[in-house]
Amino acid sequence: MFDRISRAFHNWRVTVETTEELSRLSDGQLRDIGLTREQIPEVVRGRNIA
Numbered sequence: 029m030f031d032r033i034s035r036a037f038h039n040w041r042v043t044v045e046t047t048e049e050l051s052r053l054s055d056g057q058l059r060d061i062g063l064t065r066e067q068i069p070e071v072v073r074g075r076n077i078a
Contacts, residue, residue: 046072 050068058065
């Protein structure tokens with residue numbers, strides 16, 4: 029059970045950190061990597077944004 033809680037916490041932290049990191053990029057930097065600010069949550073959740 030502890031392992032499951034630990035993994036869930038780790039996944040949550042990675043999600044938060046990735047969202048924060050992408051949010052710090054400028055609109056131009058996001059555009060350079062093919063993203064818009066509105067797509068960040070979908071990308072972080074691993075959804076295809078094609």
